[in-house]
Amino acid sequence: MITYILRRLLVSIPILLGITVIVFFVASKMPGDAVLAMISTETPQAEDLIKLRRGQLGLDLPIYVQYFRWLGQLLQGNLGFSFQTGESVIDMLAARIPATIELMGTALLIAIVIGVAMGVVSALKQYSRIDYTFTFLGFAGISIPDFFLGMILVYLFAIEWHFFPTSGISTAGDAYSLSDNLRHLVLPAFALGLVRTATFMRYTRNSVLEVMNNDYVRTARAKGLNEWLVITRHILRNALIPVVTVIGLMLPVLFGGSVIIEMIFQWPGIGLMFIGAVTARDSPVIMGYVLFSAVIVQMSNLLTDIAYSFLDPRIRYD
């Protein structure tokens, strides 16, 4: 097991490196650069200013030199400084990661709780009205883009009915209070989470259905076990294994989704920071975000595989 984990970790190094190379060069191919993006389209500017700023930021160097400079910094544990504000990228990430975890964690929780519950009910009552309703909702959930759901939620719950604030993470300028924070969290978390319940529901439903017809379930029933125990001990225990993998698979999707949801709700996490960095062509920040999310996704894949072997004794990595 240990050797397996070590091997996986070693393999992930070239993968991460590859990702940074690709992103760096693709990002450098985006039209314009940080200096030009900084200069307003409505004010004409002197060439000498552009040259000066480029020189200061190292943008006048060949692209591969810029990459190796960045890599050199990375090896010293430094992600560089934002072109826009001069802030250290590590500090920028550190300040914003908690907000993103709060949002993604809650969204994931919503997706799991609602999704798994709907999936189990759906499977147990297969071909009933409830099953059809849930399946329909599931399809709808998969088809609705999260930004659209986000906008609908804002329109109804914030603008029309004033239940929740339109955006932000807490009331600006007020002292922190958990209830205020949670009030701000509700809409973005549901926008991000509800759409993903569909995935959990469908996985759970399929896998419960698969397990339900196994011999050992029949045996359990035959020996007169009460139905609740059959469901929780025998069916769910086995049926939820594939669902665990979905959590792992969900993480990259959540990262993508949170960028958009954070933008719509002005949620001050790393996704909002990433959007700002892309518009401003702030490549150290873009790279910092990409590297961070790549590491998280790699880690979650690894954890999923490890979790597998714990949950299903048949799986061994040796």
Added chain:
Amino acid sequence: MNIRKSLIVATGVLSILTLLCAPVTASAQASPGSEKTIRQAFRTGCMAGPLYTTCGNRLDETVLQGLAHVNWKGDGVKALLAESWSSPDKGRTWIFKLRKGVKWHDGKPFTADDVVFSYNTYADPAVASIIANNLSDVKGYNDFRSGKATSLSGVSKVDDATVKFELNGPRPLWVELKQIYFSILPKHLLSEVKPSELSRSSYWAQNRIGTGPYKWAKYVPDQYIEVVRNDDYFLGKPKADRIIYRIFADIPSILNALAANEIDVMSYEGGGIPVSDIERMQKVPTLNVLPNVDAGLPSYLQFNFAQPFLKDVRVRQAMIYAIDREKIIATIRKGTGKISNTMFPAAWAQSPTLDPYKYDPVKAKQLLQDAGWDSSRKVDFIYYYADQVNKDTVTAIQSYLAAVGVNIVPRLLNPAEIQTVYNDGKFEMGYFANGQGLDPSLGALTSTCGAQLAFTYCNKRVDELYDLALSESAREKRAPYYQEISKILNEEMFRGWLWYEVRPMAFNKRVVGATEHYAEMPTLIFNLPVYNEVEKWDVK
């Protein structure tokens, strides 16, 4: 292992983690609810300070201040850190008497040293300030920029309360047109910072000590900036207790927050209320909506004069005859905006005899035929406003032009690539807008020989007239020069004049002062701090 248990544990861990993260994301500071708070919208990416960004000027209206700011009515300047100024030689030299007894927010006295330091910092090539070129009239600017000098020789301290500016020539309007861009920075806090590292200084985000009516209190990244009342402000104690600038990354979120009574004052940097949303905002009972605020921004068809086929004035005129501008305004643009036939939005700078170029497709065809237009030509047409109204406008222009045999191929540019496209000079036409709000003299930046946005257009008479107009300070004397320019640019169809843009805005009725001041602004003033009497704004 028991699945149920492990799932419960996993869920528990996830919830605890989530809740643990919650308090970290907002820092605690008590504030009584009875305070008068003005909540303004602020755009993301505008935090860098006046040296590095031109979209964060609201902070220069409240925290930092300049010697004198342009008045909200656009009709002059308001003396702030300077008490008075005069020129003994018709604008070649300017002597500023500084206001006495002014203190920085940290209690240190404000002196002439701060002024000299600030202007040197803006001009310093190592700082690479984005507004440095507004100092090009100051003596020694070019030497400083090119490294021949280590400071700006034209700015000097006479005594603690007097500063002298020497210019390269007589500039009677230098105070009104150039000086207004510069906020004064505290020497005692920034002189130790290496110029090339100034942008990274913690001063900007954590400790922006200024002299203005409000003091820097807190900056929470991507969320808000909080400034609190400066009781010692030299124009009197401000009425509101604090201003919260909430940071927004996009306009729809600003509109939502306005509609839900979460903010009071809109920001207009980067766009106002889209015209398609005006009606919706007008229905919100808590809001005052100003739908027709003149943005001082002529929209036009840009011609790249480097392209031979656009050099014939008949071709350029034909394109405007071909477009029914009134109909586009009435339909797509919901009645907002005003037809333009020249560059300057200010009525006093416009010739009374401008050709109105009324919609006349027959005449357009005739002109094109006379000019030998080849209707099989595909014309590359760039634009950069990506909102629906402007996209629809481009589509309308495309079909009007196609009807007379001019086939444009629209291409949407990302803001960051605009400069690249300008520089390589290969584009043919475009749908542009360019701010001219403050004063017609700004037109020189874009319509004189060699100006980047003139795209090789050159008329020596226009250059001459701009210079002549700047040699006078009275509006009556300057007007004839600008009127002549406006006539030339109208006849030569320097650009395909379309209309003057509006930037609709909305303000919460609970704030007294915001609506009133913006309603009195003849055209919105961009890119520089404006004296809006913020210290007199109040909350109902």
